[in-house]
Amino acid sequence: MSAMAKRLQQQIDELALITEAEPPVVTRVLFSEADLRGRAFVTQLCREAGLELRKDAVGNIFARWTGSDPTLPPIATGSHIDAIPNAGKFDGVVGVLGGLEAIRTLQAAGFKPRRSIELIVFTSEEPTRFGIGCLGSRLLSGVLSPDQAARLRDPEGRDLESWRKQGGCTGQLDSVRLPVDCYAAFVELHIEQGPILEAEKVDIGIVERIAAPSTLRVRLTGSGGHAGATLMPGRRDALLAGAEIALAVEHAVTSSSSPDTVGTTGVFRIEPGAVNSVPCRAWLEIDLRDTRVETRDDCLHQIEAATREICTRRNIELAMERLNVDPPAVCDTQLVEIALGAARKLKHSAKRMISRAYHDSLFMAQVCPTTMIFIPCFRGYSHRPDEFSSPEQMQKGVEVLTETLKDLAGH
Numbered sequence: 192m193s194a195m196a197k198r199l200q201q202q203i204d205e206l207a208l209i210t211e212a213e214p215p216v217v218t219r220v221l222f223s224e225a226d227l228r229g230r231a232f233v234t235q236l237c238r239e240a241g242l243e244l245r246k247d248a249v250g251n252i253f254a255r256w257t258g259s260d261p262t263l264p265p266i267a268t269g270s271h272i273d274a275i276p277n278a279g280k281f282d283g284v285v286g287v288l289g290g291l292e293a294i295r296t297l298q299a300a301g302f303k304p305r306r307s308i309e310l311i312v313f314t315s316e317e318p319t320r321f322g323i324g325c326l327g328s329r330l331l332s333g334v335l336s337p338d339q340a341a342r343l344r345d346p347e348g349r350d351l352e353s354w355r356k357q358g359g360c361t362g363q364l365d366s367v368r369l370p371v372d373c374y375a376a377f378v379e380l381h382i383e384q385g386p387i388l389e390a391e392k393v394d395i396g397i398v399e400r401i402a403a404p405s406t407l408r409v410r411l412t413g414s415g416g417h418a419g420a421t422l423m424p425g426r427r428d429a430l431l432a433g434a435e436i437a438l439a440v441e442h443a444v445t446s447s448s449s450p451d452t453v454g455t456t457g458v459f460r461i462e463p464g465a466v467n468s469v470p471c472r473a474w475l476e477i478d479l480r481d482t483r484v485e486t487r488d489d490c491l492h493q494i495e496a497a498t499r500e501i502c503t504r505r506n507i508e509l510a511m512e513r514l515n516v517d518p519p520a521v522c523d524t525q526l527v528e529i530a531l532g533a534a535r536k537l538k539h540s541a542k543r544m545i546s547r548a549y550h551d552s553l554f555m556a557q558v559c560p561t562t563m564i565f566i567p568c569f570r571g572y573s574h575r576p577d578e579f580s581s582p583e584q585m586q587k588g589v590e591v592l593t594e595t596l597k598d599l600a601g602h
């Protein structure tokens with residue numbers, strides 16, 4: 192194992208101990224105490240690498256290695272360090288700490304970048320706090336407006352403004368947006384979060400397309416009542432309506448014409464949550480994706496229609512809102528070739544891929560040429576504590592990223 196891979200592994204292990212859960216489980220939700228400590232940990236490493244730091248009004252962190260021609264649009268890399276509940280320690284983190292290792296490797300080799308190289312740690316790539324993912328890159332790319340962001344509420348009804356204050360973010364949200372071509376290129380290193388690279392024994396995946404994600408939030412209100420004294424006819428049980436909706440999601444995606452359609456009712460909360468009380472309220476958050484936007488949209492309409500039918504039949508009050516319905520991203524073909532060329536030069540096997548997970552790259556692709564470098568992960572596991580990529584796998588990913596950044600920043 193190289194010194195770089197050893198150091199990277201050590202830092203990943205150290206960051207993984209900064210968690211709201213019991214290690215090895217990683218949980219770091221937007222602006223929680225653990226998220227803030229994780230941000231401080233990474234910021235300190237960037238400072239020690241001599242990078243110029245700034246934080247924008249929503250908490251995106253930018254660590255810049257200034258090039259010989261600072262007037263040119265920089266080359267950017269990066270990812271996220273926030274983590275959903277019951278997560279692993281590699282998702283996002285490999286792209287942040289691995290991106291820093293790529294910069295350090297170039298510094299140690301005496302490389303002098305013409306274009307600045309900027310490492311970005313995006314705010315809230317995960318949807319846990321507000322139900323919508325990629326909050327930082329959505330605002331940066333203009334996909335989400337400051338007004339829309341200001342209307343976001345967490346499950347307790349708390350808004351972004353109060354969380355920003357807790358995160359020590361100052362300034363107006365409209366200052367987050369960056370112009371198109373603010374960067375000459377953005378390249379994100381990430382674990383595949385799927386089984387293909389490992390199954391095919393390929394070292395590197397270069398992403399050509401990122402699937403189209405959408406999220407529905409459903410709020411159901413029934414009438415509740417005593418579990419013993421409320422007879423079955425006339426009950427308005429919010430949980431049972433939610434359960435039918437969750438099955439309708441499964442039916443819609445499994446009967447779709449495409450094998451790439453996936454639907455998940457990942458959040459299902461009920462009240463009051465007492466065994467002897469008929470559930471009077473239920474909240475569902477439904478994640479629906481496909482690599483083709485038409486199929487995704489057909490399913491979305493089907494699920495919304497089924498939800499309305501179930502609530503009418505069960506006499507349940509319904510509030511349903513689309514939190515996000517995003518187009519897929521097409522990565523820059525030239526950048527894909529450059530990254531594939533870097534892998535070839537390093538004699539690492541590589542293949543072109545689509546990403547079924549979304550990433551900040553989905554939105555960076557709206558402001559600059561973008562691609563992603565994937566490394567294999569154990570059985571494709573992710574968003575679970577046994578998520579794993581080996582130091583050797585990470586080393587190959589960092590090497591390809593280093594070579595790609597060098598190529599891009601050199602001219």
Ligand code: HGY
Pocket residue numbers: 316317318324547548549550
């Ligand atoms: O859900 C996703 O695709 C990403 O890991 N947040």
Ligand code: MN
Pocket residue numbers: 282317574
């Ligand atoms: Mn994730």
Ligand code: MN
Pocket residue numbers: 271282283316381550
């Ligand atoms: Mn991620």
